[in-house]
Amino acid sequence: MEDSIHEIEHEHINQCGNESKAASSLSADKLLEKLLRPELATLYTDLKAYGERALLEPLPSLSFRLYSQFSDTGERKAYEQAYFDRRGRLAAVAMLALDTARPDALQALEEMLWDVCGEYTWCLPAHLGTGEVIQVKGNIDLFAAETVHMLAEIVTIHAERLDPLVIERIRFEAEQRIFTPLYRDQQKFHWQTADHNWSAVCGGCCGMAALLLLQDESTLRESISHTVNCMNAFLSGYGEDGGCAEGIGYWVYGFGYFTYYAEMLREYSEGELDLLTGSKIAAIAAFPLRVHLSGGTFVNYSDSAEQEEIPSGLLSLLASRVGLQVDLPLHIPMLTDDPCHRWAHLVRNVMWSDPAVYGDKGAFAQAERGFIFQNLGWMMAKGALDSPNTKRTNDAPLHVAMSVKGGHNDEPHNHNDLGQFIIHCGGENILCDPGAGLYTQAYFAPGREQLFHISSSGHNVPLIEGQEQSSGRQAQAHVLEAKLAEGGGELDTTLDLTSAYPGAASLARYTRQFHWEMSSDGSRDRAELRLIDRFQWKSRMVSSGERFSSEDESDAGYSSIVERWMSRVQPDVVKSGNLRWQGVHGTVRMAYDANHWRVFTEALDTVDHDNVPVTFYRTSLSWTGVIDEMDVRIEGPDPLETVCEVRFIIESKMGEIEVSQCE
Structure with missing residues (x-):
């Protein structure tokens, strides 16, 4: 060109x-x-x-x-x-x-x-x-x-x-x-x-x-x-x-x-x-x-x-x-x-x-239902859900979508957000990205990655051993898989995000896997996003309260994992292992393993790019599982790996949905 x-x-x-x-x-x-x-x-x-x-x-x-x-x-x-x-x-x-x-x-x-x-x-x-x-x-x-x-x-x-x-x-x-x-x-x-x-x-x-x-x-x-x-x-x-x-x-x-x-x-x-x-x-x-x-x-x-x-x-x-x-x-x-x-x-x-170029029915019919930006490292899938109420009243279907971000942490107007994802429902990003903050001198100065809008702490990505993601071109999402089904009904993506956390001394490898699909149980359509985070450690970890150490004391450090989800909607606990974000037109529910993950939500007040006050709700899952090297079972969990698996189920606002804990 x-x-x-x-x-x-x-x-x-x-x-x-x-x-x-x-x-x-x-x-x-x-x-x-x-x-x-x-x-x-x-x-x-x-x-x-x-x-x-x-x-x-x-x-x-x-x-x-x-x-x-x-x-x-x-x-x-x-x-x-x-x-x-x-x-x-x-x-x-x-x-x-x-x-x-x-x-x-x-x-x-x-x-x-x-x-x-x-x-x-x-x-x-x-x-x-x-x-x-x-x-x-x-x-x-x-x-x-x-x-x-x-x-x-x-x-x-x-x-x-x-x-x-x-x-x-x-x-x-x-x-x-x-x-x-x-x-x-x-x-x-x-x-x-x-x-x-x-x-x-x-x-x-x-x-x-x-x-x-x-x-x-x-x-x-x-x-x-x-x-x-x-x-x-x-x-x-x-x-x-x-x-x-x-x-x-x-x-x-x-x-x-x-x-x-x-x-x-x-x-x-x-x-x-x-x-x-x-x-x-x-x-x-x-x-x-x-x-x-x-x-x-x-x-x-x-x-x-x-x-x-x-x-x-x-x-x-x-x-x-x-x-x-x-x-x-x-x-x-x-x-x-x-x-x-x-x-x-x-x-x-x-x-x-x-x-004449707007609102054409042909354009709506031809609109892409998903796209993978191979160079940019963004992936997204879109769809529409019908419900019994939709079919009965001929109302418009509920539009749902998800997006995943790869790339690297030295992009123009960069945020440290590798592995960030968005869940969208009915015109609303329910699990969201904070977007731009207020532009000040500090926003473009050294140390900017400490600011909420720029830091990984303001995104749907984990804190690993107390470490946020680092800045720089070397922090890069390596795309291991990116496969979009025709029509956008399914998207499978796996990212290797290890290089984003150089400060996590015990971390050997971190991968994030997404599987998105649209489905129907005969009476109700729904979308589901299954997320699996795998954290592999350099050596066997043993419990010592909140602090962990390895067999090699020089590797001592925190092996803690804190997953974070950002929203403008305050979630509520449905029951143990299940949370719900209630949007204007749709609901997002999250199922997780309550035996190994403790949940808490905090309100974070900030201002947006136009200096308008806004509150984000950061929901965290904190790893509570303990692995004792004296109690390693052959068929038990790998002592060198911690896995977080959650399911996000997206449906229309009306009606109840059956959710289950992650297996």
């Missing part, structure tokens, strides 16, 4: 079009016509409410006190709230100004554009270290790139009505802050070769601004070459399976801006430069639908949320370009749904959203 992009670029770059072709779809009249479509009525109402409020209030100040908070305390939220509110107000007013009968909106737009041009930096303090002038000058981060792109498109859309001095000021600031350091001086930035979202967002935003604003043909050609290189770097972070290690939220961000630039470049070059081609691009485009579980809830490993807004314009464009089958209902995100109020998503939701 990468080679073909380079070949196209070198062959046709000198024959590209001009800036008017790149701007042809950014017509104020066309945009207003699209905005007034009936399916965008709610979006338009949201925009008007936000915009009208912005007309009455001054822009929030990006004061020195706010700016210095990050370097002084590590706090970044207050500055960023003001920063993104400024961008959101600018976006809303720019849309209101499409109406030529609103001179007040146009005047306010000019003031806002002038104000943004006067900001000390377009970067976030969190990306500038101590924030001194030498770090600010010529620096380009995600949001400096997004800002120049936003300004370039607003100027293009309103070119005929904006004061020429405002336009000149924007061109000047774009040149000084972006084009000169990036294309003329060819300053090096870390994101130019990054294999994650930064290369696509920074490269794509600057590249789109260049297509719209640059008038120097040689520099414009340099910008295309530069941006294509960034896009190649971005694509190198994906395997042929199209899986995004950063999670669904960063798929939206990185691949979204890859797509936005690709479409503008295709338009600019009259189809000669087309980055949205090939099997790998098609696989990447399919990622959000493959990790969608049901009801708008997604697999949310890494720094992603369970409920993610997929831009309707992006999905519509991908459906038309790569034949994506969209099995989601149409939902056009509001500007205020996005805490960053991103202009690129907003405008393309207006321009590209196509209700």
Whole structure:
């Protein structure tokens, strides 16, 4: 894929079009016509409410006190709230100004554009270290790139009505802050070769601004070459399976801006430069639908949320370009749904959203019922359960799913979560992943693996000999088996996770085995996940209270095992050896061996990525079995192995289910 992009670029770059072709779809009249479509009525109402409020209030100040908070305390939220509110107000007013009968909106737009041009930096303090002038000058981060792109498109859309001095000021600031350091001086930035979202967002935003604003043909050609290189770097972070290690939220961000630039470049070059081609691009485009579980809830490993807004314009464009089958209902995100109020998503939701590609019965029928991401190391299976009530009332079936994560512990936005799994039922991840925590200085600093959202302590993985999983590329899940039955009715997966626990001195090998199947007892459908964890030890262990020792005292250590299950639902004990998590539409019950495992649940209060309080319930199974080397029976348990076997049974909420202890 990468080679073909380079070949196209070198062959046709000198024959590209001009800036008017790149701007042809950014017509104020066309945009207003699209905005007034009936399916965008709610979006338009949201925009008007936000915009009208912005007309009455001054822009929030990006004061020195706010700016210095990050370097002084590590706090970044207050500055960023003001920063993104400024961008959101600018976006809303720019849309209101499409109406030529609103001179007040146009005047306010000019003031806002002038104000943004006067900001000390377009970067976030969190990306500038101590924030001194030498770090600010010529620096380009995600949001400096997004800002120049936003300004370039607003100027293009309103070119005929904006004061020429405002336009000149924007061109000047774009040149000084972006084009000169990036294309003329060819300053090096870390994101130019990054294999994650930064290369696509920074490269794509600057590249789109260049297509719209640059008038120097040689520099414009340099910008295309530069941006294509960034896009190649971005694509190198994906395997042929199209899986995004950063999670669904960063798929939206990185691949979204890859797509936005690709479409503008295709338009600019009259189809000669087309980055949205090939099997790998098609696989990447399919990622959000493959990790969608049901009801708008997604697999949310890494720094992603369970409920993610997929831009309707992006999905519509991908459906038309790569034949994506969209099995989601149409939902056009509001500007205020996005805490960053991103202009690129907003405008393309207006321009590209196509209700015809959503909710198609054929798409639902063709939706994949499971998928194994061979390169990424994620596995998932999906299905639907009928119940007597469903069959009697013709209600929709209960959608259930499970997902398992392999990979390694040095991924972009990494969590130490090898062997993590999710159980989904009726639009709800009942056994869940905590997703992203609040971004602070500590979140990206050394020692970050101690934080709840990042540590293995916040995931459905065990504590072994008092040791959490370690960070680093060497901590890797080795896939021993990954087999998905046709239709997704069965999934068998076995992972070797030994390397994730180098601190567990007595551990010789740890494997985690999953078997998922859909079944029916004639009256009720159900899904079952059987999980078997095997811990093999380097030498025979003997009991000494809570502490264990081996025959070789140099191997002394804790042989204790604590399994953990995370949920937003507080479980209750049905009877000894049986727990139940009662979801909104379905029930998950767990059967375990109460003779050897002690259960307890604790409430853990934290905040999510948006600083909203959330409580997780961590249920732990603690190993209580004792092996005495003087009482080893030939047919008894292997003294060098501890096994935890549990069964999770998933059914609809109504009715009773028979459960039994693990054998």
